[in-house]
Amino acid sequence: MSRALPFDAASMPTGQKVFAFAAMCVGMFIALLDIQIVSASLRDIGGGLSAGADETAWVQTSYLIAEIVVIPLSGWLSRVFSTRWLFCASAVGFTLSSLLCGMAWNIQSMIAFRALQGFLGGSMIPLVFTTAFFFFTGKQKVIAAATIGAIASLAPTLGPTIGGWITDHYSWHWLFYINLVPGLFVAVAVPVLVRIDEPDLRLLKGADYLSMVFMALFLGCLEYTLEEGPRWNWFSDSTILVTAWVSGLAALAFIGRTLTVSNPVVDLRALGERNFALGCFFSFVTGIGLFATIYLTPLFLGRVRGYSALDIGLAVFSTGVFQILSIPLYAFLANRVDLRWIMMTGLALFALSMWDFSPITHDWGARELLLPQALRGMAQQLAVPPTVTLTLGALAQSRLKQASGLFNLMRNLGGAIGIAACATLLNDRTNLHFTRLAEHLNSANENLNQWLNQVGSSLGQMGLDGNAAALRQLWNLTYREAQTQTYADAFLAIMVCFVVATAMVPLMRKVAPPAAPSADAH
Numbered sequence: 171m172s173r174a175l176p177f178d179a180a181s182m183p184t185g186q187k188v189f190a191f192a193a194m195c196v197g198m199f200i201a202l203l204d205i206q207i208v209s210a211s212l213r214d215i216g217g218g219l220s221a222g223a224d225e226t227a228w229v230q231t232s233y234l235i236a237e238i239v240v241i242p243l244s245g246w247l248s249r250v251f252s253t254r255w256l257f258c259a260s261a262v263g264f265t266l267s268s269l270l271c272g273m274a275w276n277i278q279s280m281i282a283f284r285a286l287q288g289f290l291g292g293s294m295i296p297l298v299f300t301t302a303f304f305f306f307t308g309k310q311k312v313i314a315a316a317t318i319g320a321i322a323s324l325a326p327t328l329g330p331t332i333g334g335w336i337t338d339h340y341s342w343h344w345l346f347y348i349n350l351v352p353g354l355f356v357a358v359a360v361p362v363l364v365r366i367d368e369p370d371l372r373l374l375k376g377a378d379y380l381s382m383v384f385m386a387l388f389l390g391c392l393e394y395t396l397e398e399g400p401r402w403n404w405f406s407d408s409t410i411l412v413t414a415w416v417s418g419l420a421a422l423a424f425i426g427r428t429l430t431v432s433n434p435v436v437d438l439r440a441l442g443e444r445n446f447a448l449g450c451f452f453s454f455v456t457g458i459g460l461f462a463t464i465y466l467t468p469l470f471l472g473r474v475r476g477y478s479a480l481d482i483g484l485a486v487f488s489t490g491v492f493q494i495l496s497i498p499l500y501a502f503l504a505n506r507v508d509l510r511w512i513m514m515t516g517l518a519l520f521a522l523s524m525w526d527f528s529p530i531t532h533d534w535g536a537r538e539l540l541l542p543q544a545l546r547g548m549a550q551q552l553a554v555p556p557t558v559t560l561t562l563g564a565l566a567q568s569r570l571k572q573a574s575g576l577f578n579l580m581r582n583l584g585g586a587i588g589i590a591a592c593a594t595l596l597n598d599r600t601n602l603h604f605t606r607l608a609e610h611l612n613s614a615n616e617n618l619n620q621w622l623n624q625v626g627s628s629l630g631q632m633g634l635d636g637n638a639a640a641l642r643q644l645w646n647l648t649y650r651e652a653q654t655q656t657y658a659d660a661f662l663a664i665m666v667c668f669v670v671a672t673a674m675v676p677l678m679r680k681v682a683p684p685a686a687p688s689a690d691a692h
Contacts, residue, residue, distance in 0.1 A: 187305045190363035194301055195317060197261050197294040197356040199325050200349050204268075204287065205233065206329025206464055207345050211337040218342055221277035227401070228281045235393040236288035237295075238582050239386050242575040244293040246377070246435045248300070252369040257297050258361045263290025265353030272346035287346075294356075295322075296574040303562060303570055304366050312504040312559065319555030320497055322581070323460055327550070328490045330468050334483025378431050384424035385436065389579075391417035396586045400593035440573040448678050449561025450580040452513070455671040456554055457584025459520050462664055463527075463546065465589045467539070469596075470657050474532055474650060485536040492547030500551050509556035514675040516553025517668050519545055524665035528658045532650050560678055592660045599659050603652035 208215060208229055216226035248256045267287035274280035298321075302314040336344045391413040398410060405411045428434040441447045467486050471477040477485065503512055523545035530538075561577055562570060 186363060190360070191298075191302060191305055191314065191317075193356055193359035193363060194257065194294070194298045195321055196352050197257065197264075197291075197360070198298040198318075199321050200352050200356075201237075201260075201264060201291040201294045202322065202325035203329050203332065204291070204346075204349070205230075205237070206326045206461075207333040207336075208342075209330050209333065209464070209468055211333045211342050211345060214337050214342045215280070216277070219274065219277045219280060225277045225281075227397075228277075229284055231393070231397040232281045232285040233288035234397070234582070234586065235390050236285040237292035238393050238579065238586070239389050240289050240292035241296055241582065242385065242389075242436045242579045243382065244296045245300075245437070245573070245575045246373070247293060248297060248367070249370060250373045251371075252367050253297055253301060254361045254364040254366070255369060256293055257364065258357050260291055260293040260297075261353050261357040261360065264294070265350055265357065267291075268346040268349035268353065272343040296578045299558065299562060299574040299578065300570050301364060301366060309505055313501060315559040316497060316500050316504065316551075316555040319558050320493065320551060322558075323456070323550035323554045324490055324493050326460055326464055327486070327493065327547075330464065331483035331487045331490065334478070334480045338478065338480035376433070378427070378433060378435050381424055381427050381431065381435050384420045384427065387420035388417050388424050391420065392583075393586055396590035399590055400597055404594070436576055437573050438576070440576065444677070445679050446561055446573060446577075448674065449557055450577055451674070452517070452553075452557045452671055453561070453577055453580040454584035455517075455667050456520075456550075456557065457581035458588030458667055459524075459546075459664055460550065460581075461585030462588035462592050462660070463524075466592055466657060466660055467543075470530070470534075470654075474653055474657075475535060485539060486543065488536070488540050489543040489547040489550075492544040493551045494547075496548045496551035499548075500555060504556070508680060509560055510675055510678050510680060512552055513556040513560065513678075514672055516549045516551070516556070517672040517675065519549035520553060521665045521668035521672060523549055524661045524668065527661035528665070530654060530658050530661070532654045588664070591663070595660050595663060596653075596656050599656040600649075600652050603655045604649060607648050607652055 212226045212229060215229055216222065219226075244256070250256075251259070264287060267283055267290055270283040271280060271287060274283055298318060302318055303311065306314045333345055336342075336348065395410055395413045395417060398407075402410055405414065425438065428436060428438050441450065464486075468482045471482045471485055500512070523542045526542035526545060558577075562574060
């Protein structure tokens with residue numbers, strides 16, 4: 171049941187709206203930043219907590235699972251508790267759980283606190299989208315969408331850079347302590363400034379709690395399957411097989427129930443709108459691009475180049491720089507050019523950047539990565555903001571909250587599936603490339619024989635078993651080259667996704683700037 175708004179957006183001074191929106195953007199930024207801030211520092215966290223690589227990977231996985239479950243629920247929760255109080259509770263919970271993460275005493279406590287952090291902070295992300303479309307109209311809405319789009323793609327991109335710098339100069343504990351001040355600011359500022367709706371606790375009675383259980387099982391098990399599948403050879407592992415079945419059955423139950431109940435917790439019927447359905451697809455693809463490239467590039471620099479956390483952060487920093495530099499360009503174009511063509515340009519640039527990644531060799535560093543990362547930074551800024559406007563801009567205010575959660579969920583799902591696919595590709599294709607390279611490394615290869623004799627002789631003079639040491643070095647070099655070729659394959663696979671997305675842009679309808687929302691439309 172909807173209630174009248176305490177006041178409409180038109181009555182608010184512009185400065186107050188901008189400051190309120192900025193405060194919410196801070197919350198969204200830290201929630202998104204924390205997805206990847208640990209990615210370049212997992213080895214340091216594992217060392218500090220005496221944990222192995224498999225356990226340490228859950229520092230990131232637990233956060234993603236919890237966040238992906240709560241994001242689609244944010245629309246219903248904001249109707250129950252109101253936008254400002256849900257956002258405030260999210261900020262307080264996120265801040266406290268960040269403090270607990272920094273104080274974690276073993277890997278089990280860290281994983282639990284990270285899951286709590288993702289669950290409590292996840293609601294801040296979609297609520298910024300809905301509030302922006304309530305506060306702003308016309309050109310202001312374009313700027314707001316550009317800001318949201320920049321944060322949505324910039325925060326995960328900057329995660330490894332900021333995390334690497336903090337870990338190198340201070341300690342991994344400060345990856346979490348840096349959230350305390352902005353988190354407290356958001357928790358105080360948002361309840362004071364953001365008063366766009368009132369809580370309706372009556373919605374708690376008769377809510378579709380069974381759908382919530384189905385959705386949590388579906389998304390939680392799906393995220394677990396995608397994260398752990400590549401590590402345990404997918405369905406050959408009994409646990410992965412069980413979670414996949416649970417996820418699939420829960421998905422069918424969730425979809426069936428959601429489409430038949432009168433008051434669903436997630437508005438799947440919004441997918442009947444062509445722009446919304448296509449926008450969710452584009453959000454899914456950009457999620458693949460954003461998160462998979464953030465996963466691949468630091469992994470390459472760490473495994474192949476042997477970079478430290480700080481070196482990795484500095485090497486990938488150029489993406490964020492060029493995205494920021496592209497914000498004025500987008501703001502200039504957005505009020506003059508059809509947003510569909512801007513989005514098409516951004517998606518095409520992303521495909522081009524992946525093509526530029528494909529000639530990667532084992533000695534690539536920050537200099538060689540500059541051009542493809544610059545193109546990716548520009549592509550992110552030109553692709554994500556118009557997707558937000560075209561997807562959510564035409565929806566009625568009454569549908570916006572629940573639809574925004576679904577839209578944001580698709581980006582995170584795209585990221586999860588993209589990372590899982592790339593991890594599987596790295597495993598399978600590395601073996602394939604290694605076998606192909608090894609076929610040419612036989613006794614008939616005179617250059618190889620000469621190299622083995624030279625290296626064996628040199629190592630033999632150092633008191634080592636020359637032949638064995640030379641063969642071991644040959645294996646390491648071959649494996650390095652096989653890995654490098656596999657990273658090129660992964661970037662090309664991502665490129666294909668963006669080529670398909672680019673071709674589908676003309677199917678979207680042009681969105682006219684909607685009128686300012688009235689009090690009774692919410």
